[in-house]
Amino acid sequence: MLKVFWCILKRDITLAMRRRTDVLTTLFFFIIVVSLFPLGVGSERELLRELGPGVVWVAALLASMLALERLFAADYDDGTLEQMLLAGQPLSLLVLAKVVAHWVLTGLPLVFIAPLMAMQYALDGTAVWVMMASLAVGTPVLSLLGAIGAALTLGLRGGGILLSLLILPLYIPVLVYGAGAVTVSAIQIADTQPYFALLGAFLLAALVLAPPASAAALRISME
Amino acid sequence: MLKVFWCILKRDITLAMRRRTDVLTTLFFFIIVVSLFPLGVGSERELLRELGPGVVWVAALLASMLALERLFAADYDDGTLEQMLLAGQPLSLLVLAKVVAHWVLTGLPLVFIAPLMAMQYALDGTAVWVMMASLAVGTPVLSLLGAIGAALTLGLRGGGILLSLLILPLYIPVLVYGAGAVTVSAIQIADTQPYFALLGAFLLAALVLAPPASAAALRISME
Amino acid sequence: MKINWFKYASPATFYPVAGRLVPLFGIAAVVLMLFALYWGFLETPERLGGTNPQKEYYRIIFIHVPAAWMSMWLYLVLAGWSAVGLVFNTRLSFMLANAVAPTGAVFTFIALWTGAFWGRPSWGTYWDWDPRLTSELILFFLYIGFMALHSAIDDSRRADRAAALLAIVGLVMLPIIFWSINCPDPNNCAALHQRSSLGKIESNILIAMLTMTLGFWLYSFATSFVRLRGIILMREQDSAWVRELVADDGGAVQPKPGESDREVSA
């Protein structure tokens, strides 16, 4: 069981390392989207400070969603996904391994680049830490939820944009509490703990429910 | 010449109509992205009014860019693009036909839905008209420029996100003047005409330069 | 008495039943809606009193609120049939879910639209990011997502099952989404609690509103069944009973199933 999990995880990470641009592009997309906003809305410090958490989180949402499109697509196109379905291994385990690899490659880098982004929006010390923490807990939820959508839209023409239509509404709770935690951290008296408790609960629920749902979706899509 | 142009234009529009959702999903993506922001940044009317033009334009950029990914990809995968290269017709003409079809299907609808989005951000009458006009002139530039990027990233894994990396920086002038026109229209004394003159100039330049550039990029990518 | 429900779970049996029910529900719906409009416009107070005196335009409530209720109820129905379909693998349930979706989307849209037009005179804006409005908008996206996914897939069986799974995932997420919008700040959620004002409402208004809801409900049945009959005909093209039906109308020739033979050699 564990061996299979590691095998898939290693495979996906090796594949990504063969094409290092893939990892970097998600990151750059995130950076570019965050940096575009000041161009569109002007650059008053106060306005930007208010916008910051929301923009960073929306950008994280979009980046995570875009990267998701490729979660199963490549495996589907070359037939390796078909082989996974027929491997005689629990499919949710394989799915979980793929999602974990995906998060390590696309979600984790966002956490580390966040401080740079926060700087552009004039956020201060605590807010930056809270933003990193909220991204660290929130982005795995995005990857897990997104996997369901990716599995459902597998092989459909225009799948990418259809995927975003299906998945973005489901991302809303993570967005609300993720961005909320950062906004609130600016106020001295307010407490960010309930936000993190909620995000953590989402993560646990997603860890349990999303892999089987994605596996079911994959079986449907491969028919 | 003209016959070939029409043939490709008609083909692409027929293809899109076979899958009507494709057209609608770009539109809904736009709508969803625009609607996500207030959830992330809060819903004070004044703040939203200031944000409005920027958010709508950034969303238009993202929607146009995402849709672009599929501009040549489908033709590449099934080999029809190879056939177009060997058709003995000027390739830039074929590219132009594809870009025009693409804009009619994904850019034009944004122009018409924009008033609804403007409403969500509490923009007033003139601003709405200016926004529609700026989108009408600006989105074709996005499609034309995007075609170059789409041609360059053809067939690369993770092309979608690489594409955005190449193209978003080129989109910046359109974003700045497009959103600028709308913001400025709120101020009585300011004049939007220079903005539109610039956007128009971009459009003309893109119309002349982008198709041959995309054609050249296609030849490189297909080798 | 024991009814064989599975008998009615077959499209062939349900098709004529639905056919007979459509005019029944349709007429009842029209009558109820007309009555509700009459009652709402003529038998209710000219303006609402209280702290916020509303003018004549409050009458939009007779469409707005029933539509909002229906939009939520129909999503439950949609997800319910989807679950039944996935669990028992009954084709009819998927078809029902598909038939309900457009009606649900239309009611959601009506609720949004009428709400917006109501908001203009009473709040001075078409749109505000009020939690309730936002939730309704997201419900609309869920409906659109369901229909978009279904129509993006050629193979009807895959389309049914994929869309059904999406509907169920949506249903699980829905309470979380609504709750997060209603309570964006978990530090003081209780303060944000929204109270329905239906209890204090005048009885005439209540009558009109409930009648309209019932009318909408029957309308949903009628339109869903009409759509369902269309879907059944399209899906069951190949089956004997549809071929008979079409042949009665002088319809098209149907393909014969392919034969197969086999030989064994050493």
Place this chain on the structure above:
Amino acid sequence: MLEVDHLSCRRGDRTLFTGLSFTLPAGTLLHVRGRNGSGKTTLLRALCGLLRPDHGHIRWRGEPITELADDFNRELLYFGHLNGIKADLTGLENLRVAATLDQDPCADADILAALARIGLAGFEDLPTRMLSQGQKKRVALARLILSKAPLWILDEPFTALDTDAVALLERLIAEHVAGDGAVVLTTHQEVQLTRGEIQRLTLGSVPSS
């Protein structure tokens, strides 16, 4: 081993076959033939459980494959129109992953031997995207050498292969059948076996609408 009972499948609005029944004992090869579009691929995918048939049952050692699920999959090796190899991994890495998924315990030496046998010595360390059409197919076929699965389902395995590779593949199939395995395969060519029984199943030509 494999029993098929009154199977019928449809794709889109077209019924491809109805009432198809056969049994495939150990040590037999079933050659499914038929014109283009007669439903060979559809039948093979149904036999794998990838596609749910409209009616009828498929049983493996007496039990329905829908109930066996993963247990059936472990005894099965399917080879479809797609090769099922990653273009960015080398032949060696591809086969290593495949072996882990199939739970065939095999060392790198086994894999290298298999690759050499299939005629890819010297290409083990190239990403498969750098291989030609036929070489890619060979990488995928190396799984046949490594696998211990008793049932092979092969959809047009001979396309894109040159004559040497075709001969080798025929030998592999014959060995598997001789070793009490079962094979279902489609191809437009003739198939010979030195030992073991060949059944031929011809799917009817598709009626035009």
Place this chain on the structure above:
Amino acid sequence: MLEVDHLSCRRGDRTLFTGLSFTLPAGTLLHVRGRNGSGKTTLLRALCGLLRPDHGHIRWRGEPITELADDFNRELLYFGHLNGIKADLTGLENLRVAATLDQDPCADADILAALARIGLAGFEDLPTRMLSQGQKKRVALARLILSKAPLWILDEPFTALDTDAVALLERLIAEHVAGDGAVVLTTHQEVQLTRGEIQRLTLGSVPSS
């Protein structure tokens, strides 16, 4: 018609062939053979101008194809590993677009006749995504019937076709050659012509690195 002069091509770090020269007069078929990975596809793509050779020249009616560009393309029909048809369009629509691009003036009746000849009567109005592997290939092959191009370059055109279709395709090629056309083709099968000359070119086996 086609002259190839000291051509050499490499893919990756591997030189596939060097100093390859031949001329292909009208009314000839060139059968390119070779093991998997010997460079057949590479050669064919170079002949079309899709791939730039390392050294050497390719001339069409005496002029280099790089200079002729679109004029050469108009006289060429290439048929690669991919079919070049849109899955969402019907066979009829696909061929209509192909005809316009190739500037073959042909009416719908011609196209329908071509589809019928290739054995797809009754399938004209189905989106090609609903067709089987072999049927898709047939739609693409219908272009051979419609085209007026004197030079055909066909990369493994026989794969996935059933015996009827193979026979038909062989007849089409023979007719084209008999009508003073030129054909370059790769296939692992044997090719016969009733009339016209067959040249055979065997690409060497690949040196292992």
